[in-house]
Amino acid sequence: MRELDVSQITQVVKQLCIETNRVLPLDLEEKIGEACEMENSVSGKAILQDLCRNMSAAREMQIPICQDTGMAVIFAEVGQDVRLTGGGFEDAINEGVRQGYLEGFLRLSVVADPLERKNTNDNTPAIIHTRMIDGDKVTITVAPKGFGSENMSRIKMFTPSATKEDIIAFVVKTAKAAGSNACPPMVLGVGIGGDFELCAYLAKKALCRDISQSNSKEVYRLLEQEILERVNMLQIGPQGFGGNTTALHVAIEQYATHIAGLPVAVNVGCHVTRHKKITI
Numbered sequence: 001m002r003e004l005d006v007s008q009i010t011q012v013v014k015q016l017c018i019e020t021n022r023v024l025p026l027d028l029e030e031k032i033g034e035a036c037e038m039e040n041s042v043s044g045k046a047i048l049q050d051l052c053r054n055m056s057a058a059r060e061m062q063i064p065i066c067q068d069t070g071m072a073v074i075f076a077e078v079g080q081d082v083r084l085t086g087g088g089f090e091d092a093i094n095e096g097v098r099q100g101y102l103e104g105f106l107r108l109s110v111v112a113d114p115l116e117r118k119n120t121n122d123n124t125p126a127i128i129h130t131r132m133i134d135g136d137k138v139t140i141t142v143a144p145k146g147f148g149s150e151n152m153s154r155i156k157m158f159t160p161s162a163t164k165e166d167i168i169a170f171v172v173k174t175a176k177a178a179g180s181n182a183c184p185p186m187v188l189g190v191g192i193g194g195d196f197e198l199c200a201y202l203a204k205k206a207l208c209r210d211i212s213q214s215n216s217k218e219v220y221r222l223l224e225q226e227i228l229e230r231v232n233m234l235q236i237g238p239q240g241f242g243g244n245t246t247a248l249h250v251a252i253e254q255y256a257t258h259i260a261g262l263p264v265a266v267n268v269g270c271h272v273t274r275h276k277k278i279t280i
Contacts, residue, residue: 002136003083004280006092009140012278013096016142017072018104020274021064027212028187028248028273029055035185035238035245044243048185051238051271066183066272069106070144072097072126075208075277079135090128093140098122109147129201141277143208149186149270152178155200158262167192167264168227174266175231175247180240183270186247187211188231191265192220193257203267206251208275215252224250238271 024032032055036048058065074093078084086092101108101123108123127145154174158166171190178186191202214221228250237243248271257263 001081001083002079003085004138005086006084006089007086008280009084009089009092009138010096010099012140012280013074013093013142014100014103016140016276016278017097017100017106017144020142020144020276021066021069021104021106022062023059024055024065024272025210025275027210031211031248032185032271035248039238039243039245041237041241041243043241044237044245047238047241048245064106065274066146066270067107068109068146068148069101069123070146070274071110071150072101072123073143073145073204074126074128075141075143075205076128076130077133077139078130079137080132081134081136082138089130093128094124094126097124097126129205137279139277139279141208141275143204143275145204146183146270146272149178149182149268152182152268153203153266155196155263155265157196158264160260160262162262164223168223168230170264171227171250171266172230172234174268176234176236178268179236182268183239183272184236184247185238185245185271186231187269187271187273188227188247188250189267189269190224190227190250190252191254191267192252192263193255194263195258195261196263198255199263199265200267202253202255203265206253207267207269207273208277209251209253211249211251215254217254220252220254224252
């Protein structure tokens with residue numbers, strides 16, 4: 001049994017909150033650069049060039065890529081052979097978020113109650129998803145989520161009679177409704193299966209996948225490709241100014257489901273789809 005003081009978790013979460021808000025994942029940054037070369041719209045290309053300059057400025061000046069530094073979403077994989085010491089696990093995560101957002105001068109966007117709307121002034125509490133796994137390591141993924149794109153996300157409880165075309169149409173309709181509100185080019189996470197809440201979780205988790213990776217199952221890999229093609233045919237373009245780069249990537253995560261259901265969720269990510277993980 002390996003002992004791990006939760007203060008290390010606090011430090012990792014703090015580091016990741018700051019880093020993810022300043023530097024995009026390399027695969028996503030490269031994809032935006034490639035899109036800039038391939039964009040056929042003059043205005044769309046100009047917008048993508050601006051986005052590339054913004055990413056470079058954020059890295060050089062050590063400031064956030066986007067003013068909406070998001071609500072902190074944490075995916076934690078905890079090895080069953082780890083004994084956490086020194087305090088509570090979720091308390092340690094929230095302390096890391098608090099330190100990261102305050103010391104990193106990141107925008108504080110969390111309200112303590114959805115109706116009373118009083119700001120917590122430290123961006124806590126975080127959204128925490130914890131999963132027990134084999135081994136004696138803890139992997140923390142921080143994925144700050146801005147709400148311009150989050151607000152455009154959708155879920156639908158299909159019946160088993162729904163076809164692949166029905167699913168494609170739902171995702172494309174979601175992207176079309178999102179339009180410029182989601183700060184395109186978008187990254188679309190799609191969850192298929194499970195139940196009401198799990199398919200939404202899968203869609204969120206899909207946004208944390210390296211965009212150079214496709215689904216391991218051919219049927220879903222082909223579905224990802226077709227959805228991406230159909231979304232880009234919408235010609236919404238970068239920031240809604242038109243062009244063939246409406247989405248950069250589509251990632252599908254799937255899970256077993258009930259014989260009477262076929263849940264599908266779409267979690268819309270903007271061009272600043274931030275995430276990074278560290279294993280301790």
